[in-house]
Amino acid sequence: xxxxxxxxxxxxxxxxxxxxxxxxxxxxxxxxxxxxxxxxxxxxxxxxxxxxxxxxxxxxxxxxxxxxxxxxxxxxxxxxxxxxxxxxxxxxxxxxxxxxxxxxxxxxxxxxxxxxxxxxxxxxxxxxxxxxxxxxxxxxxxxxxxxxxxxxxxxxxxxxxxxxxxxxxxxxxxxxxxxxxxxxxxxxxxxxxxxxxxxxxxxxxxxxxxxxxxxxxxxxxxxxxxxxxxxxxxxxxxxxxxxxxxxxxxxxxxxxxxxxxxxxxxxxxxxxxxxxxxxxxxxxxxxxxxxxxxxxxxxxxxxxxxxxxxxxxxxxxxxxxxxxxxxxxxxxxxxxxxxxxxxx
Amino acid sequence: xxxxxxxxxxxxxxxxxxxxxxxxxxxxxxxxxxxxxxxxxxxxxxxxxxxxxxxxxxxxxxxxxxxxxxxxxxxxxxxxxxxxxxxxxxxxxxxxxxxxxxxxxxxxxxxxxxxxxxxxxxxxxxxxxxxxxxxxxxxxxxxxxxxxxxxxxxxxxxxxxxxxxxxxxxxxxxxxxxxxxxxxxxxxxxxxxxxxxxxxxxxxxxxxxxxxxxxxxxxxxxxxxxxxxxxxxxxxxxxxxxxxxxxxxxxxxxxxxxxxxxxxxxxxxxxxxxxxxxxxxxxxxxxxxxxxxxx
Numbered sequence: 246x247x248x249x250x251x252x253x254x255x256x257x258x259x260x261x262x263x264x265x266x267x268x269x270x271x272x273x274x275x276x277x278x279x280x281x282x283x284x285x286x287x288x289x290x291x292x293x294x295x296x297x298x299x300x301x302x303x304x305x306x307x308x309x310x311x312x313x314x315x316x317x318x319x320x321x322x323x324x325x326x327x328x329x330x331x332x333x334x335x336x337x338x339x340x341x342x343x344x345x346x347x348x349x350x351x352x353x354x355x356x357x358x359x360x361x362x363x364x365x366x367x368x369x370x371x372x373x374x375x376x377x378x379x380x381x382x383x384x385x386x387x388x389x390x391x392x393x394x395x396x397x398x399x400x401x402x403x404x405x406x407x408x409x410x411x412x413x414x415x416x417x418x419x420x421x422x423x424x425x426x427x428x429x430x431x432x433x434x435x436x437x438x439x440x441x442x443x444x445x446x447x448x449x450x451x452x453x454x455x456x457x458x459x460x461x462x463x464x465x466x467x468x469x470x471x472x473x474x475x476x477x478x479x480x481x482x483x484x485x486x487x488x489x490x491x492x493x494x495x496x497x498x499x500x501x502x503x504x505x506x507x508x509x510x511x512x513x514x515x516x517x518x519x520x521x522x523x524x525x526x527x528x529x530x531x532x533x534x535x536x537x538x539x540x541x542x543x544x545x546x547x548x549x550x551x552x553x554x555x556x557x558x559x560x561x562x563x564x565x566x567x568x569x570x571x572x573x574x575x576x577x578x579x580x581x582x583x584x585x586x587x588x589x
Numbered sequence: 590x591x592x593x594x595x596x597x598x599x600x601x602x603x604x605x606x607x608x609x610x611x612x613x614x615x616x617x618x619x620x621x622x623x624x625x626x627x628x629x630x631x632x633x634x635x636x637x638x639x640x641x642x643x644x645x646x647x648x649x650x651x652x653x654x655x656x657x658x659x660x661x662x663x664x665x666x667x668x669x670x671x672x673x674x675x676x677x678x679x680x681x682x683x684x685x686x687x688x689x690x691x692x693x694x695x696x697x698x699x700x701x702x703x704x705x706x707x708x709x710x711x712x713x714x715x716x717x718x719x720x721x722x723x724x725x726x727x728x729x730x731x732x733x734x735x736x737x738x739x740x741x742x743x744x745x746x747x748x749x750x751x752x753x754x755x756x757x758x759x760x761x762x763x764x765x766x767x768x769x770x771x772x773x774x775x776x777x778x779x780x781x782x783x784x785x786x787x788x789x790x791x792x793x794x795x796x797x798x799x800x801x802x803x804x805x806x807x808x809x810x811x812x813x814x815x816x817x818x819x820x821x822x823x824x825x826x827x828x829x830x831x832x833x834x835x836x837x838x839x840x841x842x843x844x845x846x847x848x849x850x851x852x853x854x855x856x857x858x859x860x861x862x863x864x865x866x867x868x869x870x871x872x873x874x875x876x877x878x879x880x881x882x883x884x
Contacts, residue, residue, distance in 0.1 A: 368720070369720070371722040371724040371725050372627060372628060372629075372722075372728075373627075373724065373725075375724075440707070441708075442710070442711060443710065443711060446625070446629060476617065476619070477619060477621070477627070478627045479625065480625050482623075483621070483625065486622050487622060524704065527627065540617065541617075545619050545620050545621050546617060546619055546620060548620075549618075
């Protein structure tokens with residue numbers, strides 16, 4: 246019997262992509278996606294269920310569909326996109342309710358998409374964070390606080406439900422052709438913001454590797470905490486140079502004032518990114534690699550993939566995906582007996 | 590675009606091929622454009638730093654080594670030395686000397702003070718400075734088998750005043766011994782004479798240090814001597830004291846590496862014995878020193 250998977254945040258970038266990747270897996274029988282808004286990419290066999298971010302109907306859905314796997318992608322890590330209150334509601338309250346519904350149910354696997362923000366970013370940090378390290382100082386920024394609370398709910402759930410394999414993936418900063426993050430928006434500017442006198446090392450993971458990692462842990466029944474980050478650390482100045490750009494330094498003190506001024510011009514540099522621009526952060530990706538995961542991109546490779554697709558987009562306009570989706574035609578291909586189906 | 594992996598594209602009911610080990614993943618494309626390594630060190634910057642420092646090393650401090658052959662030519666080792674001078678001159682001297690003589694990189698550990706300083710912190714890091722975090726030291730020593738330089742006195746060494754020169758401070762909480770044990774590498778003690786006199790601290794302005802968030806705020810003899818000539822830059826120039834270094838016998842620990850913990854008392858005993866060896870060597874070298882300037 247195949248897996249029955251519930252994906253949270255189907256309307257978001259990650260939820261939709263994870264669902265799409267799951268659809269290609271014949272071992273997955275059922276995919277149910279939750280969100281308040283409809284998914285933005287076309288999905289073939291994922292069932293979309295409209296629900297608010299508090300998942301008030303969740304326990305009924307779990308009961309009715311008998312899902313055995315939950316992929317929790319609906320965690321906000323980009324603090325520029327919403328107010329603190331909304332982020333708290335989605336991340337903390339949402340996770341709390343999700344796990345309340347999943348306790349003592351049919352669920353046997355849980356994958357949570359967390360972030361390297363839980364490690365923080367301070368001058369006294371080691372160059373590489375491994376999964377067992379805890380941060381020395383309490384969380385400083387709201388996204389860090391929010392995700393730290395989420396992780397504590399995940400841990401509680403794992404303790405209360407020893408029969409469930411709980412996997413927490415901590416992703417480093419993501420870059421890729423399609424995702425928009427505070428860092429990618431900074432790299433799209435003609436001059437890349439930096440902090441004067443600082444040139445810390447950054448690490449990136451390609452957006453494809455993010456989705457691949459979530460599927461990989463499901464396929465291999467891994468449990469525990471895993472860092473997901475491309476190989477290598479590179480200085481911010483080198484990130485800019487791969488993008489073919491120069492940096493524009495902010496003063497080394499009082500960046501708060503300047504980022505506030507910049508946000509008026511539509512350039513949002515949240516405080517957690519200002520910290521990164523001073524001290525950087527590295528994740529030891531060895532644990533997931535030892536479990537057999539192969540990355541398709543290194544940190545520098547992810548930067549290049551990002552900038553190359555940006556150049557193409559700027560030149561020929563949004564290419565969308567490879568071709569325009571025509572629902573009727575696709576339905577014909579999928580269902581018509583006239584189509585000769587080959588097995589690969 | 591996410592494509593199905595080979596494994597997930599399998600069709601149920603089909604005959605499964607016999608398992609052949611997947612070919613080694615092709616070498617990932619890694620379009621790096623600089624030579625900055627994971628620790629922030631750039632060999633090009635390091636070369637430049639050596640070229641700039643060479644005249645000071647050869648003609649200002651006239652550095653002399655004794656027992657350089659005791660530093661392992663390969664494999665990891667933790668070098669520990671006494672630490673002195675308000676702006677320590679011993680760290681660049683040791684790193685420069687070993688890198689030019691042994692052609693091996695040396696990573697110098699220091700606390701986060703450098704990392705917080707704009708410009709200085711970046712240059713320090715490119716020139717081989719690494720934050721003194723146990724995990725950083727362990728990876729450098731154990732996984733990369735590098736030479737790592739540490740000053741177990743920490744800022745208490747350079748922070749002491751001139752009347753306390755060559756009196757070793759406490760060796761922290763002996764973390765350096767624990768790291769060497771975990772990494773399975775020897776500790777190589779180094780005694781440095783002359784750095785104390787290159788920038789003596791006459792007084793320490795504790796309230797100012799506290800206000801600035803610095804470990805110490807010294808009034809140095811150099812400020813008074815060079816200040817009238819060079820202005821604020823005078824505070825950065827060392828006196829041309831002769832610097833002599835003696836490498837002591839490497840200390841190997843008779844414990845297996847990678848243990849979750851080591852006996853506290855053994856760790857403290859080893860640290861104290863290393864401290865004593867450096868202290869004894871310092872007294873011996875000072876007894877033989879006829880002049881601060883000529884050695």
